[in-house]
Amino acid sequence: MKNFSLLLALFLLPTAVSAEEISFLVETTYASSEVQVVPTVLPTGRAGATSSQASVGIIEETMPSSPVPVTPPVDDDEEYEDYEEDKEYEDDEEDKEYEDDEEYKEPVQKVSAPAPVYTVKEQEELDDLTLEQLEEYADEAEQSIEEQLTQLEDGFTVMGSSVMDDLLSPTQRAAILRRSIRTxxxxxxxxKALSESDENIRQVKLGDEKIEISYRQKAKLFGLIPLNYLLKTTVKDGEVEVKQPWWHFLARDDVKSYKTTLQEQLDLLGDIDPEDPDLEVKLQRQQQTLQTLSNMSKMLHDTGMLKQL
Known part of the structure; x- marks a missing residue:
């Protein structure tokens, strides 16, 4: 802009202008184009104090800003490991949901055992036996001690399951054998339930002072020929007696050891005062003796069977 003004002035002036005039024009042009600087006057006295107090008030009223949290730089390796852990966790959750879906889609089916099928006649017999048992247990308080003692002195005989028709069901036998008797x-x-629970029991005779059981046992004739025979074991007044067939001296078995062990087991039950009027205690002792006889007879039979194998 300065150069343009200078050229315009030189062009318009006549050629006869002197060098002093041209120099003056150049200085005037440059001087008019300079920016004028206005001096700033600082306030003094009361006005200055007022402005300083206002600035101090503004500073006091300005609330301090909350600090900005600075996040420390994260290493690229650590950030990659965190990403891998998050990825594995998401994959595990997806696999678990998938497994749950598979288990739900393929539920385990329960296998129920088929119910036993009875004919009309068999069902009627089982129902009659059940009613008979219930009546027997329900009438225990109505029977007098004298009547029961008379029944026990007369005694009774129970045959084994091989010669009986009206057999108890397995559920009935298990329930009866768990009970303690009172009549x-x-x-x-x-x-009856004990005889039917073991097919080798052939006969049981029971009285006031004597219990006899006939049990099928095994032996070897001349130590070579296996055979079966009936062994009669009697417990009278706490003493064990064994009756064998006449040819038994030609056979080999463990009857002698059986008799000794049975006597030891019965001695562990203790003695009962014969004058004791408590009928329930006496009947329970008969029950224990009969159970011991059955267990020992079965043990002798199983031992003889193993020796023949």
Whole structure:
């Protein structure tokens, strides 16, 4: 802009202008184009104090800003490991949901055992036996001690399952064998259930002072020929007696050891005062003796069977 003004002035002036005039024009042009600087006058006295107080008030009224949290720089390796852990966790959750869906889609089916099928006649017999047992247990309080003692002195005989028709069901036998007896009628039912629970029991005779059981046992004739025979074991007044067939001296078995062990087991039961009027205690001792006889007879039979193998 300065150069343009200078050229315009030189062009318009006549050629006869002197050098002093041209120099003056150049200085005037440059001087008019400079920016004028206006001096700033600082306030003094009361006005200055007022402005300083206002600035101090503004500073005091300004609330301090909350500090900005600075996040430390994260290493690239650590950030990658965190990403991998998050990825593995998400994959595990997806696998778990997938497994749950598979288990839900393929539920385990329960296998129920088929119910036993009875004919009309068999069902009627089972129902009659059940009613008979219930009546026997329900009438235990109505029977007098004298009547039961008379029944026990007369005694009774129970045959094994091989010669009986009206057999108890397995559920009935298990329930009866778990009970403690209190009457002679209950002792009869217990003896029946015990005889039917072991196919080798052939006969049971029970009285006031004597119990006899006939049990099928095994032996070897001349130590070579296996055979079966009936062994009669009697417990009278706490003493064990064993009756064997006449040819038994030609056979080999463990009857002698059986008799000794049975006597030891019965001695562990203790003695009962014969003058004791408590009928329930006496009947329960008969029950324990009969159970011990059955267990020992079965043990002798199983031992003889193993020796023949």
């Amino acid at each position: 002679v009628g209950q002792l009869k039912i217990f003896t």
